[in-house]
Amino acid sequence: MVSAAVDRPTPGVSPVAPRGARIDVQAVSHEFQVSGSALPVLADIDLHLRPGEFVALLGPSGCGKSTLLRLVAGLEPATSGVLTHDGQPITRPDPSRIVVFQDPTLFPWRTVRDNVALGLQARDVLRTQSHRVDEALGLVGLTEFANVHPHQLSGGMAQRVALARALVNDPSLLVLDEPLGKLDSLTRLTMQGELVALWQRAGFSALLVTHDVEEALFMAQRVIVLGPRPARIIAEFDNDLPYPRHRGHPRLAELRHEALRLLGLDESW
Amino acid sequence: MSAVPIRQRERGQAFSDPEMLPLHPARYADDPPQAAPRAAQVQAMPSWRLGLVAAIAWFALGTITREWPNKVLGFSDWAYTDPFGSAAWIVGALILAVAALGPRAGRAGRAIRPAGAWLLAIALGLLAWEIATAKLAWLPTPFFAPPQNLVEVYIEDWRRLGDSAWHSICLLATGVAFGAVVGLATGVTIGWSRVAGYWIHPVLRFLGPVPASALLPLAFFVFPSSHAAAVFLVSLATFFPVTVLSWSGVAGVNKQYYDVARTLGASEWFLITRVAIPAALPQVFVGLFMGLGGAFSVLVTAEMMGVKSGLGWYLTWAQGWASYANMYAALLVMAVVCSSIVTLLFAVRDRVLSWQKGTVKW
Numbered sequence: 001m002v003s004a005a006v007d008r009p010t011p012g013v014s015p016v017a018p019r020g021a022r023i024d025v026q027a028v029s030h031e032f033q034v035s036g037s038a039l040p041v042l043a044d045i046d047l048h049l050r051p052g053e054f055v056a057l058l059g060p061s062g063c064g065k066s067t068l069l070r071l072v073a074g075l076e077p078a079t080s081g082v083l084t085h086d087g088q089p090i091t092r093p094d095p096s097r098i099v100v101f102q103d104p105t106l107f108p109w110r111t112v113r114d115n116v117a118l119g120l121q122a123r124d125v126l127r128t129q130s131h132r133v134d135e136a137l138g139l140v141g142l143t144e145f146a147n148v149h150p151h152q153l154s155g156g157m158a159q160r161v162a163l164a165r166a167l168v169n170d171p172s173l174l175v176l177d178e179p180l181g182k183l184d185s186l187t188r189l190t191m192q193g194e195l196v197a198l199w200q201r202a203g204f205s206a207l208l209v210t211h212d213v214e215e216a217l218f219m220a221q222r223v224i225v226l227g228p229r230p231a232r233i234i235a236e237f238d239n240d241l242p243y244p245r246h247r248g249h250p251r252l253a254e255l256r257h258e259a260l261r262l263l264g265l266d267e268s269w
Numbered sequence: 270m271s272a273v274p275i276r277q278r279e280r281g282q283a284f285s286d287p288e289m290l291p292l293h294p295a296r297y298a299d300d301p302p303q304a305a306p307r308a309a310q311v312q313a314m315p316s317w318r319l320g321l322v323a324a325i326a327w328f329a330l331g332t333i334t335r336e337w338p339n340k341v342l343g344f345s346d347w348a349y350t351d352p353f354g355s356a357a358w359i360v361g362a363l364i365l366a367v368a369a370l371g372p373r374a375g376r377a378g379r380a381i382r383p384a385g386a387w388l389l390a391i392a393l394g395l396l397a398w399e400i401a402t403a404k405l406a407w408l409p410t411p412f413f414a415p416p417q418n419l420v421e422v423y424i425e426d427w428r429r430l431g432d433s434a435w436h437s438i439c440l441l442a443t444g445v446a447f448g449a450v451v452g453l454a455t456g457v458t459i460g461w462s463r464v465a466g467y468w469i470h471p472v473l474r475f476l477g478p479v480p481a482s483a484l485l486p487l488a489f490f491v492f493p494s495s496h497a498a499a500v501f502l503v504s505l506a507t508f509f510p511v512t513v514l515s516w517s518g519v520a521g522v523n524k525q526y527y528d529v530a531r532t533l534g535a536s537e538w539f540l541i542t543r544v545a546i547p548a549a550l551p552q553v554f555v556g557l558f559m560g561l562g563g564a565f566s567v568l569v570t571a572e573m574m575g576v577k578s579g580l581g582w583y584l585t586w587a588q589g590w591a592s593y594a595n596m597y598a599a600l601l602v603m604a605v606v607c608s609s610i611v612t613l614l615f616a617v618r619d620r621v622l623s624w625q626k627g628t629v630k631w
Binding site: 073074075093094095097098099101103105107108109110118119121122123149151165169 | 523525526529533534539543624625
């Protein structure tokens, strides 16, 4: 997984790191058609991900964060504006940009191994690369559960399988749509650490959507705060603390205060 | 990890024996999980009073059949009265043996024990039937035949009956296979393509509810042979529910499954065959189950009306000769055939949908 043996040519010009994707979102606005009238959800978003960077999008729920992720993943076209991946316009989903959703969305009729193998099977490379399935299962610590069906897994384990299903494709961008949102708080803390470790090992770019301020600050190098719908970027700050981070660090507390103030919640803190 | 308790629950018997208290396997925590239920049963086995009562009932059935002379009617005596009585004795002896052997009766013993109450009920039912027909002639002949008369039919006409059953099964299998395949394809197409849905859906809504047997006269002159017409009608009867339920299955698939597969690089064909169809399969099986019911009904009707073979044909033929014992015998065969096919369908479903274990069941 860590090796740079990428089986597809890197699209476009990517002079910097070979592994992580460079994502550019330029002047993107988006609206939904709700019973005939247009409902704006994103307003003039500019966002640039450097290769290998970990960026968190923070915002109130329902503000349009997930919509932005769908656009980046290529699941929907933007109403206006341009999204590019290493300079190439994003027009459709691509296995180099994998989304991990809030629900693990495992296919219940497939075993854990077959779920993880999904991407390889979809691209018809499973026969030659099946060893990567076991590697990915090993990365998330679920080797022993390879032949189990999803309904027998706990929430945290299921989300780990979803992560393995993403990692097996060796993505250059991992899009994380509140992936830990439904886990219990202890599992959540553990998996925040695991995700960061995986990101450091594999070197992909990561775009995390969350409404948990601590999660964003603990994991990301840069936090972008979005306002209420239609979402626009209202603030952006770097978090230059080195990894592995410690939750008790005074700098994190400062950043948290600032982020909550931007979200209009500082009075309760 | 809920797999283990579920498996143990499923091992429970279909019949519940009032004498056998359910022993929780957890009490035998030292045993390996496989051996625990067996150990529990052996301990609960020493006496099987219900088995003794059932054996007595079967002996009574045999004795009454053989010793109580049949009521003399205007024709020669019922054949096979004595063999029928002897067979009842043998059944009684077998039950007695199982009861006496206890745990030593092995697997057969364990399988038969829970059915004790049924064994008793069957003996009493046969006894009542025997008395009401052969012994007292309360039920008028020839419309009601005693059990030994059915035995006679099976022994002397098994060739024709077996042949009829075989023809019915073949016709049914052909028709159901056609209907299921076309129905699945149509249902998935409507569920997938908006254009197909626009055109096919109204036709289906309009023509689907028409009972397939109403098309019988039409089918008989449109198709070159009555056999082809019957295959068409049987597949039509299967087609409609399978189509509707595959369609609703595909339409109800969680949209996120598609998003996940698409971001992983899935083609449209992959989405249909590896996402939509597997996700819709539970519904498809409901459709197949409903379709089978319709198929049985239209099959028998078609055989009664024009096809010159099969159990439906046998029924009308028997009725035409006023040989009602043959009719009862054929009905019994039909019950066995139909319920076996449904059992087979359920077995296939349990195998194909084994991933559903512990999630949903219908």
